[in-house]
Amino acid sequence: MSIDAARATPRGGELRATMRDWRRGRSELKIWQVFEDAYVALLSTVIIGSMAGNVVWGLRTMTDAACRGACADARSLLPMSAALLAVLLALALARLLGPVFVSPAASAWLLSTPVDRRDLLRPSLWRTVAGAGFAAAALAAAPVLLAGRGPAESALHLAAVAGAAAAGTAYAARCQIRERRGAVRVTWLVTATLWILMLAAASGRAELPPPGVSDTSWLVGLAAGAALTIGLAVVLAFGSDRDLALVRRRTLAETESTWPSLSGALASFDLGLMYDVLLARRWSTAASVRSRRGGPKGAMALVHRDLLRVARVPQPWILLLILLVVPYALAAAEAGRGVMLGTSLTALLVGPSLCAGLRVVTRTDGLLVMLPFRRRTVLTAHLLVPGLGLMAYALLAAPALLTIAEPPEAVGLSVATGLVGVAATARSVCARPPDFARPLVSTPAGGVPTGLVANLARGIDVWLVAGLPLLIEGWGVGLSVGVSVLTLWWVTRPDARRESGRPQPR
Amino acid sequence: MTALLSVRALRRAFGDHVVLDSVELTVEEGEAVAVVGPNGSGKSTLLRCVVGAMARDGGAVLLDGEPLDERSPRVRRDVAVVMDDIDFFPDLSLVEHLDLLARAHGADDVEEVVDDVLEELRLVEVSGHLPSALSSGQRRRLALASALVRPRRLLVLDEPEQRLDAEGVAWLKDRLLREKQAGSGVLLVSHRADLVEATCDRVLRLGEHSDVD
Numbered sequence: 117m118s119i120d121a122a123r124a125t126p127r128g129g130e131l132r133a134t135m136r137d138w139r140r141g142r143s144e145l146k147i148w149q150v151f152e153d154a155y156v157a158l159l160s161t162v163i164i165g166s167m168a169g170n171v172v173w174g175l176r177t178m179t180d181a182a183c184r185g186a187c188a189d190a191r192s193l194l195p196m197s198a199a200l201l202a203v204l205l206a207l208a209l210a211r212l213l214g215p216v217f218v219s220p221a222a223s224a225w226l227l228s229t230p231v232d233r234r235d236l237l238r239p240s241l242w243r244t245v246a247g248a249g250f251a252a253a254a255l256a257a258a259p260v261l262l263a264g265r266g267p268a269e270s271a272l273h274l275a276a277v278a279g280a281a282a283a284g285t286a287y288a289a290r291c292q293i294r295e296r297r298g299a300v301r302v303t304w305l306v307t308a309t310l311w312i313l314m315l316a317a318a319s320g321r322a323e324l325p326p327p328g329v330s331d332t333s334w335l336v337g338l339a340a341g342a343a344l345t346i347g348l349a350v351v352l353a354f355g356s357d358r359d360l361a362l363v364r365r366r367t368l369a370e371t372e373s374t375w376p377s378l379s380g381a382l383a384s385f386d387l388g389l390m391y392d393v394l395l396a397r398r399w400s401t402a403a404s405v406r407s408r409r410g411g412p413k414g415a416m417a418l419v420h421r422d423l424l425r426v427a428r429v430p431q432p433w434i435l436l437l438i439l440l441v442v443p444y445a446l447a448a449a450e451a452g453r454g455v456m457l458g459t460s461l462t463a464l465l466v467g468p469s470l471c472a473g474l475r476v477v478t479r480t481d482g483l484l485v486m487l488p489f490r491r492r493t494v495l496t497a498h499l500l501v502p503g504l505g506l507m508a509y510a511l512l513a514a515p516a517l518l519t520i521a522e523p524p525e526a527v528g529l530s531v532a533t534g535l536v537g538v539a540a541t542a543r544s545v546c547a548r549p550p551d552f553a554r555p556l557v558s559t560p561a562g563g564v565p566t567g568l569v570a571n572l573a574r575g576i577d578v579w580l581v582a583g584l585p586l587l588i589e590g591w592g593v594g595l596s597v598g599v600s601v602l603t604l605w606w607v608t609r610p611d612a613r614r615e616s617g618r619p620q621p622r
Numbered sequence: 623m624t625a626l627l628s629v630r631a632l633r634r635a636f637g638d639h640v641v642l643d644s645v646e647l648t649v650e651e652g653e654a655v656a657v658v659g660p661n662g663s664g665k666s667t668l669l670r671c672v673v674g675a676m677a678r679d680g681g682a683v684l685l686d687g688e689p690l691d692e693r694s695p696r697v698r699r700d701v702a703v704v705m706d707d708i709d710f711f712p713d714l715s716l717v718e719h720l721d722l723l724a725r726a727h728g729a730d731d732v733e734e735v736v737d738d739v740l741e742e743l744r745l746v747e748v749s750g751h752l753p754s755a756l757s758s759g760q761r762r763r764l765a766l767a768s769a770l771v772r773p774r775r776l777l778v779l780d781e782p783e784q785r786l787d788a789e790g791v792a793w794l795k796d797r798l799l800r801e802k803q804a805g806s807g808v809l810l811v812s813h814r815a816d817l818v819e820a821t822c823d824r825v826l827r828l829g830e831h832s833d834v835d
Contacts, residue, residue: 396754399712403755407715409733417725425713472713481675482709485692486768487726488699610693 128235198259252281279345463537510534544575
């Protein structure tokens with residue numbers, strides 16, 4: 117009986133082929149017809165890609181001409197830093213999203229059958245590993261190009277980056293399948309290496325062979341590194357592939373809803389919703405916490421709760437502290453007033469992860485209406501702790517500005533920089549999602565929901581508008597402070613409501 | 623004497639479809655009023671319009687004779703609302719939610735009030751759980767608890783019996799009666815005839831023949 121049952125069980129590949137046949141049978145368009153319809157998007161991608169490439173090439177030419185001394189030393193570290201950053205991102209995303217995953221439908225309908233799970237999961241594993249490699253190489257392409265290296269060296273760098281990211285993803289898959297924490301340790305190891313590299317750049321103690329020097333031994337070493345990482349990726353991916361049969365359903369259940377949720381959020385360019393999905397994912401793995409009660413009353417209770425959050429989730433604060441090296445590395449690279457842009461951008465990138473409380477009270481009105489305060493009071497209370505943290509970060513970076521300003525002025529510039537970071541973070545966290553209830557906006561690509569495209573720029577827009585004036589001496593700083601304060605005033609305005617279509621009759 | 627809550631000639635339409643038209647309603651202190659009717663008759667829409675979660679096309683909603691503006695801290699202090707769409711902080715435990723809310727409202731004896739409500743709603747065992755670890759019934763209890771740990775004059779409840787077991791519904795009846803005795807007004811939407819009969823003084827029927835019993 118059991119032998120007959122085993123014979124009757126189809127292979128995963130057969131099931132996939134059957135489903136593919138059904139889907140193809142229902143499709144109404146040929147693939148070339150889809151491309152015909154998507155020609156605007158394809159053309160736009162090619163044109164924007166060419167423009168971006170031109171910009172990067174122009175920047176490289178300018179840097180070739182202008183970058184000397186400390187700037188050249190820092191520039192020599194650019195490919196290595198970009199490589200480590202790309203690998204770090206690949207590892208972090210792999211740990212967050214899988215990398216072995218199934219859709220909720222496949223989980224419900226297929227994983228409960230006797231079909232070999234390895235057969236079912238193998239294609240997505242290999243796609244993810246290969247995709248991580250290509251994406252990492254694409255991400256590192258611009259920094260590697262800006263480093264001013266020759267074609268062979270740049271290509272080897274990118275191959276090494278792709279291999280390392282793919283290897284990291286494959287290793288994360290193996291850890292996920294075997295329910296081990298090795299990928300966490302590797303993530304911290306890569307983070308520490310990147311930090312040390314930036315510290316070395318900030319203190320001027322590290323440099324690689326300058327661009328244009330065709331040192332054969334350096335190239336051979338680089339080629340060996342690329343071959344090693346690619347080889348490692350292949351070995352780890354085969355290892356993970358072999359282990360797939362061991363994966364437990366509970367392991368896959370941890371991530372099976374994350375992908376569809378993130379896809380939905382991405383389809384509407386709703387970065388806030390993506391943040392919510394990741395926040396929920398972060399906390400769904402912990403069933404309970406040690407409750408902390410007590411504290412002040414009134415609006416200060418919200419501030420006190422945010423302080424308790426710092427103790428409960430210190431990781432983003434530690435990251436902010438670690439990234440204090442960024443302004444000093446920029447200063448060592450003779451970035452001048454660009455240090456302020458780098459500092460405020462770092463604040464914007466880390467800031468939203470400090471604002472869990474603020475995000476929850478602004479994503480819906482559900483909690484806001486339960487509190488006996490005006491909207492501005494609630495938002496200001498929840499912005500206080502992260503805002504002070506970001507201001508402290510900017511102030512701790514003040515010594516990096518001593519190359520361009522006297523101490524009192526450097527402190528003033530740091531305050532302005534911190535305000536840019538706080539305002540951009542507040543805008544990023546509190547911005548409204550696309551409004552699908554309003555009329556569509558006409559664009560060359562068709563009807564687009566109101567606020568869909570602007571949603572992609574949330575936070576970055578304020579960083580640019582408030583941050584760029586910092587590059588101008590004198591009145592630029594006043595303008596930047598004005599824009600930041602105005603943004604904070606606007607973001608916390610009392611009458612911002614979810615349903616804003618019609619005024620209430622009195 | 624001015625009613626605690628007055629709804630006058632309230633109207634709400636979705637496109638051409640008029641859901642609520644000329645709805646009149648009052649709730650006095652110490653009185654419970656139920657809104658009943660078939661699915662789609664506009665019960666939850668009425669509550670949303672009353673508490674300001676949804677815009678009205680016409681009419682007025684008054685609290686103590688003044689226009690009810692949910693942005694006003696005074697209104698939020700007086701009106702406790704439990705709708706279906708309550709949100710939670712993903713990183714705060716059940717008891718921390720209640721503690722935070724009670725403190726934000728400046729309640730006296732916060733710890734005692736929170737402990738009593740946890741006991742009453744049988745949530746003590748899961749008080750350290752995060753919202754993601756709660757069952758749907760426990761989430762519903764948490765939503766009800768959120769209205770009980772804070773001072774209030776008017777309770778607005780949308781199908782509070784939802785996802786409660788028989789013991790929970792019995793507790794709810796008793797609790798609503800105690801709310802009335804304490805002088806609070808109650809406005810609730812419910813599909814449970816026994817709950818409405820046991821607790822409510824008047825009933826507003828929505829649907830084809832809207833009237834007040």
